[in-house]
Amino acid sequence: MKIKFLGTAAAEGWPALFCECENCRRAREKRGKNIRTRSSCLIDEKYMVDFPPDTYWHELNEDFELSRVEHIIVTHSHDDHFYPEDIMMRKEPYAHINRDQPLYVYGSDSVKAKFMRVNVEEDKKNRIVFKEVEAFHTFCAGEAKVTPLLADHIPDEKCFLYLIDIGGKVLLYGHDTGIFPEKTWEFLKGRRIDAAILDCTDGPGPCMRYHMGFPACLKVKDRLLKERCIGGGTVLIISHFSHNGGFLHDELKAMSLPHGFITAYDGMEIQI
Ligand SMILES: [Zn+2]
Ligand SMILES: [Zn+2]
Numbered sequence: 001m002k003i004k005f006l007g008t009a010a011a012e013g014w015p016a017l018f019c020e021c022e023n024c025r026r027a028r029e030k031r032g033k034n035i036r037t038r039s040s041c042l043i044d045e046k047y048m049v050d051f052p053p054d055t056y057w058h059e060l061n062e063d064f065e066l067s068r069v070e071h072i073i074v075t076h077s078h079d080d081h082f083y084p085e086d087i088m089m090r091k092e093p094y095a096h097i098n099r100d101q102p103l104y105v106y107g108s109d110s111v112k113a114k115f116m117r118v119n120v121e122e123d124k125k126n127r128i129v130f131k132e133v134e135a136f137h138t139f140c141a142g143e144a145k146v147t148p149l150l151a152d153h154i155p156d157e158k159c160f161l162y163l164i165d166i167g168g169k170v171l172l173y174g175h176d177t178g179i180f181p182e183k184t185w186e187f188l189k190g191r192r193i194d195a196a197i198l199d200c201t202d203g204p205g206p207c208m209r210y211h212m213g214f215p216a217c218l219k220v221k222d223r224l225l226k227e228r229c230i231g232g233g234t235v236l237i238i239s240h241f242s243h244n245g246g247f248l249h250d251e252l253k254a255m256s257l258p259h260g261f262i263t264a265y266d267g268m269e270i271q272i
């Protein structure tokens with residue numbers, strides 16, 4: 001499984017839109033891995049987790065073809081994770097695609113409601129197909145077996161983390177969330193994970209509910225060990241950083257590497 005991080009920031013990006021804070025000023029000055037766009041991942045060139053408003057820029061900048069993506073798996077309805085207006089650009093006459101392969105979009109009832117609000121034009125060629133999914137019910141997306149797990153993110157919406165199994169390699173896509181709800185831990189118990197991407201919105205900060213800072217990521221790691229989900233070979237990654245967390249890339253790396261975590265950056269690729 002090849003995972004490419006297209007974006008690694010929280011909702012406002014980093015440097016944040018309109019922001020004059022010191023953390024954004026430092027990121028603008030140092031650039032490189034400190035420039036972070038809104039979060040999503042590309043897996044094996046044809047799966048995406050989330051579809052943020054920066055996707056058009058990702059396609060231009062990260063050298064991949066959006067027309068080759070066949071499945072978009074959506075965590076929740078927040079705009080930085082799901083911007084369906086741009087998914088509609090896959091329809092004629094905005095895009096001309098020489099294959100019949102539809103694009104499948106998967107998400108909760110809330111994600112579906114947002115999708116349906118913009119899916120108003122007739123789609124004669126059935127270009128985009130929405131599939132509503134349920135927590136803890138595994139579904140197939142192409143060759144991938146995908147299980148939505150409950151996150152702790154917005155109290156009035158079912159937000160999902162995902163276990164994505166492709167050819168026996170298992171990725172836990174773990175944001176946006178606080179420390180996982182107990183029902184999710186029950187499901188994870190004893191299930192082997194090859195890579196986990198965790199919410200570290202708050203950087204070094206103390207956040208544990210709705211998002212996490214690094215101390216919460218360490219608690220999640222301990223629990224994953226206790227539940228026998230991870231071992232020495234598991235790749236652990238932190239991502240989805242907010243400027244309010246304060247640490248730039250090198251500072252995040254210095255904090256997390258001694259604990260066995262990789263700090264994601266825009267454009268980073270890993271193979272598991
Ligand atoms: Zn987010
Ligand atoms: Zn800022």
Ligand SMILES: [Zn+2]
Pocket residue numbers: 076078081153176
């Ligand atoms: Zn969110």
